[in-house]
Amino acid sequence: MRIWIAAFVLALATPWAAAQAPIVIKFSHVVATDTPKGKGAQRFKELAEQRTNGRVKVEVYPNSQLYKDKEELEALQLGSVQMLAPSVSKFGPIGVKEYEAFDLPFIFPDRAVLARVTEGPVGASLFQKLESKGIKGLAYWDNGFKDMTSNKPLREPADFKGQKMRIQSSKVLEAQFRAVGAIPQVMAFSEVYQALQTGVVDGTENTPSNIFSQKTHEVQKYLTVSNHGYIGYAVITNVKFWSSLPADVRTALEGAMRDATRYANAIAQQENEQALAAIKASGKTQIVELTDAQKSAWRKAMQPVYKEMEGRVGKELIASIQKEAAAVGYK
Ligand code: LMR
Numbered sequence: 001m002r003i004w005i006a007a008f009v010l011a012l013a014t015p016w017a018a019a020q021a022p023i024v025i026k027f028s029h030v031v032a033t034d035t036p037k038g039k040g041a042q043r044f045k046e047l048a049e050q051r052t053n054g055r056v057k058v059e060v061y062p063n064s065q066l067y068k069d070k071e072e073l074e075a076l077q078l079g080s081v082q083m084l085a086p087s088v089s090k091f092g093p094i095g096v097k098e099y100e101a102f103d104l105p106f107i108f109p110d111r112a113v114l115a116r117v118t119e120g121p122v123g124a125s126l127f128q129k130l131e132s133k134g135i136k137g138l139a140y141w142d143n144g145f146k147d148m149t150s151n152k153p154l155r156e157p158a159d160f161k162g163q164k165m166r167i168q169s170s171k172v173l174e175a176q177f178r179a180v181g182a183i184p185q186v187m188a189f190s191e192v193y194q195a196l197q198t199g200v201v202d203g204t205e206n207t208p209s210n211i212f213s214q215k216t217h218e219v220q221k222y223l224t225v226s227n228h229g230y231i232g233y234a235v236i237t238n239v240k241f242w243s244s245l246p247a248d249v250r251t252a253l254e255g256a257m258r259d260a261t262r263y264a265n266a267i268a269q270q271e272n273e274q275a276l277a278a279i280k281a282s283g284k285t286q287i288v289e290l291t292d293a294q295k296s297a298w299r300k301a302m303q304p305v306y307k308e309m310e311g312r313v314g315k316e317l318i319a320s321i322q323k324e325a326a327a328v329g330y331k
Helices: 002-020 036-051 069-078 097-103 111-118 121-133 171-179 189-198 208-213 239-244 247-282 292-302 304-313 315-327
Strands: 023-028 056-061 135-145 147-150 164-167 183-186 203-206 222-225 230-238 286-289
Touching (some): 023 036, 036 135, 036 230, 036 247, 069 135, 097 121, 097 171, 097 230, 097 304, 097 315, 111 135, 111 230, 111 315, 135 239, 135 247, 164 189, 171 183, 171 304, 189 203, 203 208, 208 247, 230 239, 304 315
Parallel strands (some): 023 056, 164 203, 222 286
Antiparallel strands (some): 147 222
16 A cells, blocks of 8 residues: 555656756866856856756866867767867867868957957858757857967977977868978867976967966966967757757747857956966966067968868858958958
8 A cells, every 4th residue: 555655656746856857958168167168158057047947957067077179079969968168170070171260370360350250141151060960059159369388489480390289180270380390289178288298299379268277388488479370169059959948948048148158258358368467477487479570470481271271161261251351451
């Protein structure tokens, strides 16, 4: 009799419990919490949970805790995680090569041009290309412009000769370093510190917020303020997961993403400026500022990458990014 009653209670309680169980969104990323992406993910979590009255629970996993670079995209495609914010270059290796256009040296003269690209038709059509991979693009988040670090001062293109430089997996970044005589080496973000410390690679490029939060400056003698390239993110989800959400939940999450995006993009520049100031203040690495002539020499040396890579990323795409720059007065 008792067993019978227990079974009856369980039968009643199970659907109730299922109805109450929150929808879990695992949001994995590879950088530190104290970065534009880390803070954006946290803001999305807060807004999403608040606006769905707890029907959604967002678990943020920073610092490659769950997956490293390439593995995280596979995990999203398989449904093991529901949200990621990889740097857009990371779509190259899964076949959406056009995104590597963002890696072209000096392609974005400033953030305003970048916003015209990501928030306009180019950004939307690039998102479209992810759908066949089972990926839905939700937003573009800024990080910022990259600097170079190494154990020798990198001032002239010739200074790169023979330097082993860590890169994210991107044919454009490979070409960029080959153009100046360096040896590019693809490596997961989480392995960079140790590789620099042990001399497996000589140097790397990244944004100040990543350099500072990964303590790269503690194992590199020089940092060249070059702003030669850009790192930004696409916040993505699994298409099937997203379309399986109840419509009201999806709408609330879209709103949370919109506001988290506004926040993340508003703080990115300042976060990077503060990180660069903190690197300078640490005194652990020497800062190299380029003269205008040196910067022009970098541009000139890296220029052949455009021609070399137009077959990979698309000549029209490069032209449409340049058109956005020309629209606001850049030549
Ligand atoms: C890198 O691998 O250097 C960056 O893409 C890491 C990141 O997500 O900012």
